[in-house]
Amino acid sequence: MDRCQYDSHGYRSLSGNWCPIDASLSFLPKYKKIDLLDCCNGLLLCRCSKPYPETPDYVVCNPATEKWVIVPANKWSSDSYARLGFDPAISSHFHVFELAPAAALNANVKFDYNIKEVGIYSSKAGAWTHQIDWNDPFEICNFSAGTFLSGVLYLCSDNDLVAAVDVEGNCRFIPAPTLDDACGRHDVYVSQGQLYVAYYGAAEASIWVLEDSSIEDYWTLKHNISYLQLFGSRSRGRYGVISVHPEDDVIFITVESKSTLSGDRLLLKLFSYEIDSKELKFICDLGRISRRPYLSYVPLFSESLADEH
Template sequence: MATGSMEAALMTDPTIKVPDDLLVEVISRVPYKSTCCCKCVSTRWRDLISHPDHRKKLPRSTLAGFFHTTSATGDHGYLSVSGSWCPHDASLSFLPEYKSLQILDGCNGLLLCRGRKSSVPETLDDPKTLDYVVCNPATEKWVTVPATKWSWLVDSACLGFDPAVSSHFYVFELVPALAWTWYKRDDYSIEAVGIYSSKDGVWTHPTVLDNPIEIFYLSGGVFLSGVLYLCSNNNSVTTVDLEGTCRSIPIPTSHDAPGGPDVYVSRGQLYLTIQGASELSFWVLEDSISENCWTLKLNISYLRLFGIDYSSSGRFYGVISAHPEHNVIFIIKEFISRCRSLRKLYSYEMDSGELHFICDLPRNSRLPYLSYVPLFSESLADGH
């Protein structure tokens, strides 16, 4: 290629010298919607993304389904909602064998699990009888994260992972009051946060909070732009950054909300749902710095949402997730039929106002329902 032609090519495509395999690996780390946009960069990018040999590594769908708990002991199942893809091994049998394995959280295609090597440790501060495991069900790769002396006492741990930024992940261990006072267990009062970085391979020393975080049981947390967001029961969302620094963001209040709020990530923004006694409101975080940072996205009554079905016996179970790429939320409604409870999963399109029935839920399924977006990248930092 002539010098002038080469210079012109570099100006139009600065990645021209990047090998195809490396470029595919980079593209595989971005969300599905961004992958579609990558086809417009150049004919080379379009051909690489469309090539049959590369489709396995690139995201082919967004939300594929939900992992969920099936028993009080931590057994789990998988519910497909897209019909286009599901894990080859939803039981996660490719992981090391443990006495029990519990899925704690999911983030951008990875799952955070806790594996117990024994039913009860000899001492509660013995980390050798327990592991955290981070795995990718799409590639069946996994990484063991060492437990801490607090891990047997922890009910909540969250995963932070952004494949568009790095193949490395973070585990947030939310340490309850018992770990520090040793006299009373309080599942809701978080007095310290420990953070594990797969890049550094170590836990930071737990950050003792000035004011304990009162979090809602099973409300979970979400990770966005290097920050973990948790719902507190004092009308606020608590943020924890990668340095362990915490702050509180006030949220809109509802005088008739029977349960706690929940947070979700969709299209790169943080969303908040507040379930009142008769209506549902959906808010988006416009500015995490400002005190008046929430914008109302949706306010709809359950009667309008479900029509005549809302008056049937049963209850509104709640919003369980938001679609990562579309303006859609997922809702569970419970019905009572012939003296037994039936739970149904729906999707609600906020732009069109249309409610769609997806499926009946297995009778043994229970919270939390963890959104699963397949990640086809082979990379998992130091993975097996």
């Protein structure tokens, strides 16, 4: 799923099997604005704005069954980041992780985006169960991917660290693998039951796997490829890795390109890249109005969502 024009939402099938879901989320209560924040194992996390000065709601919903749960937000939630943790194989309950930057907590430091507090909401408890003061400098991009694996939320920072926060509020930092590319960035994903880091810069992209999460720097290089190998010498558009297939060795990439038919406006195209065959496949045009976040969504048809409406 992705964000489209005028804060609407779009859904595109990448498997060829179309799932008839309501991408506009019209089954939710009426709100002034709905922002997609995260997706985890078939559930979406949204921040739903109300008329000023009311505090927004977090809403966790299942688009496949049109069931939803309201999570009470905090007074700083409008300016915080939030990610979702959910594993239907273990429980129908979920966790919301709210990461509050200094700018959201103190108006006098409005340009400080280092995370200062982490709140954890448990649907089983029906409350925010942990509030953690974070003293280590850790800054994330608003649309940075977060991923949930074995009860732990993983997040990449802008200073080459991966933060691991479990549902009990315990936190540690893992040095992220890097390349000699000053313009590079990385995001974390789960694939085939393992934690992946996708690192991409102007010259090349690489995929790393954390083989043993108890060893902080035990990353194994799974694959790397140069920009020229991916797109050839004629392409000059910016690109980004936006997701990794949850079960196969496939990554998904967006590429900017100019269209003379649109007055040289930048258009966005979506590709898949198969690691084993090294084959790049065009999937679809995302147009010029699509924007982050791009959320990898696999429908969950189970009716079990704790405390649902």
